[in-house]
Amino acid sequence: GRFGDYGGRFVPEALVPACEEVERAFTDAWADPRFRRDLDRLLAVHAGRPTALTPAWRLSAELGVTVLLKREDLAHTGSHKINNVLGQALLARRMGRGRLLAETGAGQHGVATATAAALLGLRATVYMGERDIERQALNVYRMEVLGAEVVPVRTGSRTLKDATSEALRAWVSCADEAHYCLGSVMGPHPYPTMVREFQRVIGDEARAQCARELPTAVPDHVVACVGGGSNAAGTFAGFLGTGARLVGVEAAGGAAITHGRPGTLHGFRSYVLQDEHGQVGEAHSVAAGLDYPGVGPEHAHLADTGRVHYTTVGDDEVLAAVHRLARTEGIICALESAHAVAWVLRAATSGELPRGCTVLVTLSGRGDKDIATLMAARDGAGDVR
């Protein structure tokens, strides 16, 4: 349950047995070829895996750098979130739980959870901040169409951070019948490890695909955006054992690693954005999925050891990256994913990415959910592109 100084299980004693049970069940399931086979089959026939690896031909030519895109935007429900929820939903069924609890910010993990619950005949209860509910009415209704109950959270800033707290609180009172389907590589042990393992399919697939696509087999750089950090954790998991340079890109307004300091939040110790008194701050990013003041504990450790380089990009670069990728490759990626793309654009220009090198970029999701945000950015600021 530890990654260096980070991780752990900082939850009320009442939740410790539930966490322990998840840990036992996951360890057991992950070692069970039948569970793995069932999950692999769900990922293939339902979620559409493997997702494509797309050579970004025109962008590569413009940058003088070979860019490969790992296309989680093509996965069912539109992002990598489905990998994790299918794993946890199968696990919940194995544990005899009839219901999933989940937190959600913009709604992507909530939709994914509702999807997995419907598929396996489980009930789903999704906690969502009242402000997010107002801002993301379509995703709320999508969850309802899938049969999930969406519970408004009215504490604190009424956004993702508070929804997560509320989901943990709710879990305390129903841990015997419900599984908490946490959405990123955070929370109390075993979640950071478990979610990474459920997401490592991204990195494992990409590794094999790069081996077919690249003469060098392994790309020189592997880049992913980091909020809680699950798509990055899954991507990096496939390349930690290689010589690839790994780069995690945080939102400038929600950069727990770059601007935070060690703390505990939502059951784990990691870098956390907080004020000088230890109160946890709110993150602010144009990408709702990166609006989280903490970061998965393994990322904190990977940052401390230097194995992964973490950096930030700002909202303006991110918006420009969405447009650039759309016009060169015909892909409107999620604003979250665009952080990784934005870093590539910057690094190719600055020379941090030398000409002729190869870069794998994980596109964690598609940008359909962000069109209204892009329109508002256009209308609000003429210089967005």
Add this chain to the structure above:
Amino acid sequence: GRFGDYGGRFVPEALVPACEEVERAFTDAWADPRFRRDLDRLLAVHAGRPTALTPAWRLSAELGVTVLLKREDLAHTGSHKINNVLGQALLARRMGRGRLLAETGAGQHGVATATAAALLGLRATVYMGERDIERQALNVYRMEVLGAEVVPVRTGSRTLKDATSEALRAWVSCADEAHYCLGSVMGPHPYPTMVREFQRVIGDEARAQCARELPTAVPDHVVACVGGGSNAAGTFAGFLGTGARLVGVEAAGGAAITHGRPGTLHGFRSYVLQDEHGQVGEAHSVAAGLDYPGVGPEHAHLADTGRVHYTTVGDDEVLAAVHRLARTEGIICALESAHAVAWVLRAATSGELPRGCTVLVTLSGRGDKDIATLMAARDGAGDVR
């Protein structure tokens, strides 16, 4: 260019040479292994093919019928439209055309065309009825983000039918530099044939996947929705040579085959919804993609010969089908696709689909675009589900 009495090339003499050139270029390209290889690679690495074949476990159990879903909703841009536009965009480049013209109704084909154009470095001009532009602002902006120009069409009903007429008119004046990237198996020869060939990847994949998934290799029934009819044409192409019963499902309010009579529209002869004076009618369906008063000429022929059974479902059944599939399988399909699902629900209940039979249903696209429509239906009518 003929399917029995249907098809042909009913366009102004000025456009005939352009159609002939498309025909020559397509015939040549389709016989060229390099073109096929290039297209197959684009479909794989960019569009995410093959798309999954999903056994609908819970729905099958409820219905007593084995339902398999061909998941075009997982293709890039969210529907089968990408198959055709990648083919035509590659063809346009081969023909030395620097620009694509396209018509669009709700915007799906327009977005797909803009996507293919961006990917191949072509310009795109998309004709869209003024009413549709107002109703589909997000898709309009999506096209603009992809670099396409969206031209409002102000004639007639200011919807898809008129956008198609306008695109044909525009093509007359720029046929030397632009390729008309028509979105369905309609229009003048060679479009109905060409688009079917570009879409047959749906049926070919599904045929091979069924052979792996089903003990009988071939499903007893193959079902697809029919507006212009491209996803159905592509699906059926893979099964015409088998013993499968083929079913095309039209929208009750836009059922050219079921309620229309032979006529010419947009360059081809087929079944057309028209009044007693030969004026073409407007189609009305909750699914914008089926709001077309004509149908591809090959479907007209397949209907006359009886090889395909065409039938209709109404908006209420369609809305119910979206909710049923969402709650049993975790898939919110497009309202268009839900027509095929709705027919399966009805036929399984009525006994038209006997217990234990196998049914392949093509899900032509995902329902993200329809969430606002679903919400309006819920708010407008309490009995939608």
Add this chain to the structure above:
Amino acid sequence: MSAATVTGGALHRHLGSRAAAGRSLLVPYVMAGLPGWAELVGEFAAAGADAVEIGLPFSDPILDGPVICEAAERALAGGTTAATVLAELPGLAAQVPLVVMTYSNIVLHRGAPAFCAALRAAGVSGLIVPDVPFAEAAELGGACGAEGIDHVLLAAPSTPPGRLGEVAQRSRGFVYASAVMGTTGVREHLPATAARLAADLKALTGTPVLLGLGISSPASARAAAAVADGVVVGSALVRDVLEGRGPAEVGRRLAALRTALDEA
């Protein structure tokens, strides 16, 4: 329909003899069903039209630009149908041949033979169906021939030489030479594509070659008459009607065109 058996009807003879006499032909277009359209036929005859094109409105006119599209919409909104128009035509006692222009679905809806018989009964002597190109024209041409209706074919700047010859030889009444790659509409100058197409066609047939699409001003009509046997004028006149001008006033615009042609 074989080349040997196709002979011209009344329109063909009428226009052919006028052209042979050195007259520049002028064929104006009337959208049937717009206010005053019936009177306008008489005004046009009086103003020097050699024939009048009667447009039967269709819901999806793919060769027409914004002006004719709007005219068709208005006519349809007013309840105009092929039947109502054809019923009115005999009462006009038109002084010039009438040529119906409409789209293939209107023809197909009744069936080409019945439609052509109705044209004949209404006193119409020619038919233009712009979305039936040469390669699709066999059935319609046969039906026209059977009723003595002259089937006017279109040629375009893009039409390849071989087909241009066939169009030129098969077209009856006149050959409708599209002055431009485009739709009907008002254009300032005679497009550059017009002269070559007209010259090519005239080299291929003795049937009058009329330029249409975009010819609207006396200057462009004059320019067209210099290379062809005459002009078809549509949108400029229909625009007048849409803007509320009465038959007499629209007739004066045609008279100005007549004057320009006669001076050419």
Add this chain to the structure above:
Amino acid sequence: MSAATVTGGALHRHLGSRAAAGRSLLVPYVMAGLPGWAELVGEFAAAGADAVEIGLPFSDPILDGPVICEAAERALAGGTTAATVLAELPGLAAQVPLVVMTYSNIVLHRGAPAFCAALRAAGVSGLIVPDVPFAEAAELGGACGAEGIDHVLLAAPSTPPGRLGEVAQRSRGFVYASAVMGTTGVREHLPATAARLAADLKALTGTPVLLGLGISSPASARAAAAVADGVVVGSALVRDVLEGRGPAEVGRRLAALRTALDEA
């Protein structure tokens, strides 16, 4: 921290001797930073509290229900920090031991040793950190021990027998027995889970076992006292404060609970 070396501090001795004397213990909760909170400590002491729990507000209190969450938000909005609260505590001259309750990030932010030293300097004798469960408590327990602060541990109905024994033996001051699987909040009746947990704990330790979470009424307090050594009462009192009741009035609610316990 090994079981052998951990001895109790002032809180431990104070509560232990009172419980041994047969008194049902009553520990009310005050959210520091709310209006009148400092006076409330005195009122509670006067009304018969055996110790007072001082809540240091935290932005993300995952064991707290709506009442305490709202209280924390209000306190934080008013500028309350751990430092401002600890600076005020010595001035209260509290007549009973003070126990700070806060979340781990507030402790970790200064570092556990520095935080515990600050508690000691402020005259605090106990510490409850609900999101540091037993398995994570070693570092914090050591820091508490070094400063003579009694580290109160929580047990829950879900805590398995083995760990229950460890919690019972390591907890100092009292054992905080969660009456229910849930968060802090006002509940009508003593949950059914409470009695068994209290009995199990009492069988494992001589340290007083106090039931908390959801105990709000004289009736439920009396029921709790019948199975445990006393109660912790939070949300019912904090709700009074949020609703605008003054220290004296809130003190009277506590006095009623005191009476109920004494009659039990």
